[in-house]
Amino acid sequence: MLQERSYKRGNDELQQTKLESCDPTDDTPNSEYITPNGDIDDDDSAFNFDEGEHVPFEKKFDYTEEEMLQKSRQFYEEMNDRRSVRFFSNRPVPLRVIENIIRTAGTGPSGAHTEPWTFSVVRDQAMKEQIREIIEAEEKVNYEKRMGNKWLNDLKAIGTTYKKPYLSVCSTLIVIFKQVYSFDERGQRKTHYYHEISTAISVGLMLAAIQKAGLVTCTTTPMNAGPRLRKILGRESYEKVLLLLPVGYASENATVPDFKRKSLEDIMDLHD
Amino acid sequence: MLQERSYKRGNDELQQTKLESCDPTDDTPNSEYITPNGDIDDDDSAFNFDEGEHVPFEKKFDYTEEEMLQKSRQFYEEMNDRRSVRFFSNRPVPLRVIENIIRTAGTGPSGAHTEPWTFSVVRDQAMKEQIREIIEAEEKVNYEKRMGNKWLNDLKAIGTTYKKPYLSVCSTLIVIFKQVYSFDERGQRKTHYYHEISTAISVGLMLAAIQKAGLVTCTTTPMNAGPRLRKILGRESYEKVLLLLPVGYASENATVPDFKRKSLEDIMDLHD
Structure with missing residues (x-):
């Protein structure tokens, strides 16, 4: 039933199969076997592949070990x-810089190369204020009615409130949508496997791009405000808000919590 | 009930609230209101904050517009x-480079700064072969029994099989676990809000780091193999396999599908 296409691969005897499937996983305790109803395969298209042949991979670099060490170390430090x-200032950010940041996010891998993301960029002041209003209204209800005792207790310690002034102060808001599905050229519904993981990975690339540009952001999740944000931004019903990033310059007296990151030993488990 | 802590912020009159909550969202059609049972808040700790004061944010850069444009453009191109x-060669990669790649992933933001990730690095040949065996065995069953007709049909077009030779050929496997929860110093169970989105974002940073080092990878999701991988790697039951990345050098004749990425216009929605 499944055809197995093998390609002649010159000297690569070890690797005879052209395209490997990259499949979902989610070994949550309550599901023994899983089929993907939305989140990463990989870069290479299950859906595009039948439309295009493989081409040679152009290696652009051949670093020495010293160069690799130096480059990987430097990127880590950045x-x-x-x-x-x-804490943002209202200093404007050039749109072309934001465009490069969005382009970078768009280089992420995605399940079956569906590229299941939409990035709404909001710079209009009235719209930023409207978004802030929506989010603060939902947050107020979240705090007062929707959160459980444990959660409220967790938040008590940090003194958060529903107020989010930075949403209307910063230069640019980027609202990140995951596309749960889409439609192909023939109007057929197209499944977006692993849309959530794919979109979150693209946000990792976006954060790196924001950092590279010398700007700051705060990765936020506007709980329960998604449907209203989607509507005022005019997005489709199959697009769901995943995250919202205020982007801009830090204000003069910005502060950050005095926390440390886990050490390499705490996060890496080596089998050498 | 909730205390609202306000801090004096010098000239920042617009921003009086010290820490804003960054809350989950998931406006899936079948849930009107959502509480987060695992996926991003943001970098700054809900749980750590009570243990540490805010400190000034050290701005390391103040680029001109031209510099920002140039830096953001260059990073995008990379x-x-x-x-x-x-298609991997078996050329070994220095462990210190892999360590820098893992360190970079560890700089990602996470819900309430829980840093809910474990990166298992496998370089031992026998263990790589064992992992390949587990994944291929599960994949065989996935193909033959678990996948629906639509999915099988989607895969038919690309000719994938359950075979994954690269898993035992490449230098290094990085198995990425999301920690669904953990335990604090007192042995109390600690909720990891947004663990999946947080971990996927960290993988975005990891992909950037792998690229920076001049290495290649393929973001894969070893469907249904998670529990067995977790066991042979000796990880805890609250750690769940999210993704698996083979990392190394491309083989001499490596190919990639001839696909294009969506254009900026296709992924960016501007409200200026």
């Missing part, structure tokens, strides 16, 4: 300087 | 060169 900042 | 590659 990323390690990143902090979530909630 | 990331745009990334492709998922499935």
Whole structure:
């Protein structure tokens, strides 16, 4: 039933199969076997592949070990300087920089190369204020009615409130939508396997791009405000708000919590 | 009930609230209101904050517009060169480079700064072969029994099989676990809000780091193999396999599908 296409691969005797499937996983305790109803395969298209042949992979680099060490170390240090900042100045950010940041997010891998993301960029002041209003209204209800005791207790310790002034102060809001499905050229509904994981990975690339540009952001999840945000931004019903990133310059006196990151030993488990 | 802590913020009159809550969202059609049982808040700790004061944010850069444009453009181009590659040589990668890649992933933001990730690094040949065996065995069953007709049909077009030779050929496997919860110093169970989105974002940073080091990978999801992988890697029951990345050098004749990425216009929705 499944055809197995093998391609002649010159000297690569070890690898005879052209395209491997990259399949979902989610070994949550309450589901023994899982089929993917939305989140990553990989970059290479299950859906595009039949429309295009394989081409040689152009290797652009051949670093020495020293160069790899130096480059990987430097990138780590740049990323390690990143902090979530909630205190923004209203200094404008050039749109072309934001465009490069969005382009970078768009280079992420995705399940069956469906690229299941939409990035709404909001710079209009009235709209930023409207978004802030929606989010604060939902947050107020979240705090007062929807959160359980444990959660409220967890939040008590940090003194958060439903107020989010930075949403209307910062230069740019990026509202990130995951596309749960879409429609192909023939109007057929197209499944987006692993849309959530794929979109979250693209946000990782976006955070790196924001850092590279010398800007700051704070990764936020506007709980329960998704449907209203989707409507005022005019997005389709199959697009769901995943995250919202205020992007801009830190204010003069911005502060961040005095926390440390886990050490390499705490996060890496080596089998050498 | 909730205390609202306000801090004096010098000239920042617009922003009086010290820490904003960053809350989950998931406006899936079948749930009107959502509480987070695992996926991103943001970098700054709900749980750590009560243990540490805010400190000034050290701005390390103050780029001109031209510099921002140049830096953001260059980073985009570097990331745009990334492709998922499935054809690896067995050339070894220095462990110190892998360590920098893992460190970079560890700089990601996470819900309430729980850093809900474990990265198992497998370089032992016998263990790589064992992992390949587990994954291929599950994949065989996935193909033959678990996948629906639509999915099988989607895969038919691309000619994938259950075979994954690259898993034992490449230098290094990185198995990425999301920690669904954990335990604090007192042995109390600690909720990991947004663990899946947080971990996927960290993988975005990891992909950037792999690219920066001049190496290649392929983001894969070993469907249904999670529990067995977790066991042979000796991880805890609250750690769940999210993704698996083979990392190394592309083989001499590696190919990639001839696909294009969506354009900026296709992924960006501007409200200026």
